[in-house]
Amino acid sequence: MRGCREVCGDWSNIAAVAVELPPSGVPSVTSPATAYNGSYTVSWTASDGAATYELQESANGGAWTLLQNTAARSLAINGKPAGSYGYRVRACNPVGCTGYSATATTGVVYPPAGAPSLSAPARVGPGSIGIGWNAIAGATRYTLQESANGAAWVTLFDGNATSYATPARGVGSYAYRVAACNGAGCSGWSGNGNVTVVGAPTLEPVISAPGLVNVTDYAFSWSTPANTEYFILQESANGAGWVTLLADGRTSVGLGRGNGSYGYRVQACNFVGCGPWSGIATVTVSLPPPVPTIYVANWLTTTTAPYRVSCDVGWYPTATATEYHLEPDTGGRRLYTGPKSYVASNTNAYCSARLRVRACNAGGCSDWSPIYTATRGVYEAN
Known part of the structure; x- marks a missing residue:
């Protein structure tokens, strides 16, 4: 600049002015859609002219709070509780800031907190065993394991159902346990469900009966083979057909009969079926004759x-x-x-x-x- 009237004077000293504008572009923020066990990283793109970046967080739809205001373009997060977290960022310099980026949302997931409760029958016959358990919040799948007759645990099922029918199982003892799982891991194991697979009795009872009685009333008993729940007792009177006298848990019986020959046989049974018939025990009732005259x-x-x-x-x-x-x-x-x-x-x-x-x-x-x-x-x- 210089002053002039008729004649202009010399130029003034030169004054320099620096012009600075706010950052020119809105950053783009990135975070994982799902983060397991509370550890993940939020990052964003650079903006021209940015000196710092303001990162904000909204927890579970709540108010926005400032997490970081530095020149860094990422933030490592650890130990976040389970929940949904939104992130947005803007670029700033001393002149001003850009608008906020679009929101990036991260769901924080931990292993299911509780183990399922398993249900299984205590006793079944040979064949498939039906196992069930309750759903657990946060679980996306369940792992079911079996131990057959005390052997090591073997995984039978890993999926999102809450029940499972095993392949056919023979006579023996089986234990089952289940855990609830997701991408972060699994819960502890449930309590064991113990199942005994039983077959029908394989042995016949042994009858203890008198061979000859001289009174009308008599009694006899029989042994109890393994896995027996009840007995079927049959009688053949004087060579006639077999007639069922009882079908219950008794192991002895008292009867009253007149003169004759009576055969008895017993069968041991349970809910699966019945075993073989016992050998026939014959009781002869021979009452003393009347008094002659x-x-x-x-x-x-x-x-x-x-x-x-x-x-x-x-x-x-x-x-x-x-x-x-x-x-x-x-x-x-x-x-x-x-x-x-x-x-x-x-x-x-x-x-x-x-x-x-x-x-x-x-x-x-x-x-x-x-x-x-x-x-x-x-x-x-x-």
Whole structure:
């Protein structure tokens, strides 16, 4: 600059002016869509003329807060709690700042906090085993493991379902556990679900029964093979067809039966099925016969020499008797033992003034009959 009127003076000293503008471009911010376990990095592009960058964060949709205001173009973040975080940045210099960038959002994910609760049947028959568990917040998949008969754990399933049907399993003991997982890792294991796979009983019961009884009431019992839950008891009366008497958990039974032969067999069963039938135990009921009654007794002798004697005794036969015992009323000697109901002899074999008889079979003997007094008479020899 110089001053002039008629004539201009010399130029002034030169003054220099620096012109500075705000940064020319809005930065572009980048952050991962998902960050596992709270560690990740936020970065952004450079803007011409920028001296610093202001990075702001919004946690779970809340207010924006300043995280960093430096010349750096990234920020490493650690230990963030689970949640959703938005980031925006602007470039600044002493003259001013650009507008904020578009928001970049990061979801912070941790392994599921709680283990599932596993459900499994305590006892099943051979075949597939159904396992189930509850859903856990934050889980994207579940890992199911099995230990067969105490062996090492083996992974059966890794997916997002909450139930699983195993392949067919045979008789044995199986343990199951499940963990809830996502990209950050897995929860702890659930408690074990223990399953026992049982088959039908493989052994037959052994019956302990009397072979012969002489009363109407009798009882018998049987053994209990492994895995038995109940028994089927059948009876065959006098060779007839088999009839079921009980189907429950008893291991003994009391019965009342009349004369006859009764076969019994037992089968051990559970919810899977039944084992083989036991051997047949036969109980014979042989009640002592009714008391017989003497209807005739004669004791004849000659009156002159040579002396001879003839005696005969008869009684009414009784049902089920197989033999009879004939004695004098005082006992002491047996006059007859055999199947006949009438005996006679030209000797003194059956002679007694007073007589009694009883009927017998395999079950025992009746009481003695009432005393019968023999008729004395003269023996007429021919």
